[in-house]
Amino acid sequence: MDILTSYSFLVVALGTVILAAAAGIIGSVSVLKGQSLIGDAVGHATFPGVVLAFMLTGVMETSILIIGAVSLGIIAFLLINMMTERSKISLDSALAIVLSGFFGLGMALKSYIQGNPNFNGTQGIDDFIFGQAAYILKSDVYLISLISVISLILFLIFYQQIKIYVFDPVYARTIGINVKLINVLILIMTILLIAAGLKSVGAVLIVNILIAPAVIGMLWSNKFSSVLAVAACAGALSAFSGTYISTALTGIATGPAIILSLSICVIISMLAAPKGIVLKKYRMKKLGESL
Template sequence: MIDILTSYTFIIVALGTVILGIASGIIGTVSVIKGQSLIGDAVGHATFPGVVLAFMLVGTRETLALALGALLLGIVAFFFIQVITEHSRITLDGALALVLSSFFGLGMALMSFVQGNPDFDGTQGLSDYIFGQAAYMLRSDVYLILVASIISLMIFIIFYSQLKIYVFDPVYSRSIGISNKMMNFMILAITITLIAVGLKAVGAILIVNLLIAPAVIGQLWSNRFSHVLAIAGIAGAVSAFTGTYISTAGNNIATGPAIILVLSTMVLLSLLFARKGLLRRSMLKKKAGEY
């Protein structure tokens, strides 16, 4: 155990995933409260073809190029969701399902094409972007996550007061001059950015869980927005560190699934023992019945 915790590779990987977990937990809380968490799911799946297309264009698995490709396709996917919901009778959940399956199917088709094409070399690592494999993260990957997460958190802190009003009272926020469209776009832009840089660590399929589960944990333990944000950030960090350790210590265990399993366990424990958990509710009902 000590050897793993002190190894350079583990420290680099854990630093990247923990930072990503903190930022994703905090930013994802806003999306969950606003009921937009499934948009992140659709966008997360839609970023995968962007990774493959970027690889096809640049010919290398350079992290920044692949992240930019993922970011671009995430924006395109969100644009399609908006167009479908605003200019057709298809509901939001239908549009999300359509975009998610179509874009991810495109990514898998492109993946099959490049893997069977002798003109493209070095495709082995692309499959890691589906489920995530942080064990192969480089220092440059951690720097990219660090920069994206710090910028995202700085933007969140700067606009914290406006965001808080927008989240809980959009009518009042509009009346005092806060642009709800700008707030919504800002959160979605930050979310797409975190998804793009976190694909290598967690994967396109599982990245949305890192945005949703910490927020659920935070809401189960507290009603205060600031406390929910803090708990969500801590939950994201703890799950990222523990999942990375399990992935490093185990054999052939992908980092993304390991992190999500730890998060799911934390959600289950919170559902049972948290302030608003099932056991506490049953105890309060029992006491109320006695009186």
């Protein structure tokens, strides 16, 4: 109970819960479109943007670093599109090249500035690799909340268009929906949430809060709105429990604890959900007996 009433815990929990709930909703669109791995590549690509933003400004300010992360994330996405559309490189190969290349660049730049006396105050850079939500400030929570609210407002405004586009892009074009605009909106929302979550979850693990809640939602329902609701709740619950575990147990980083909580939720859903293994076997057994 002492932890639950702690000011520092409440600040960190609020930031991670808001982020994970918004990421669960937006990430569901990418998963349903079969583009979840693009988020992984973009997530890794944002790390060199963080380092470059610090190198150019010399300031370890979250809002400035997020601008750098978003810029490199957009460049990575455009590069993936260019490689797949203008060459014979497959999407899987393009994702692997961009993911490893950009993240390798980020690590190289990080090693350079940490060994260079011209750059001071580089200790916080490591937090953007695996995340360290324990160092989230009230200003970071405000920024995460702002980005999450902007993403959700955009999602709600274009909800019907996004829903039609996700399930039938051909029909979406037929009725006059601007598919390119919807694609850009989904990209913007995804990159914004990835950038906002770097400090708390890290570039390596950030994609999990976009994918895992969506997978949980899809195991519990076939209805789009229900999938979104379950994904948001699963993300928020895992973020809260992961933050609590990392606060209660010394030496466990918040980002990995959140991802671990999400993974446990995925396993439980795979077993117990309506579309899970246990109920599926039970229905098959009942069907066999009836025949």
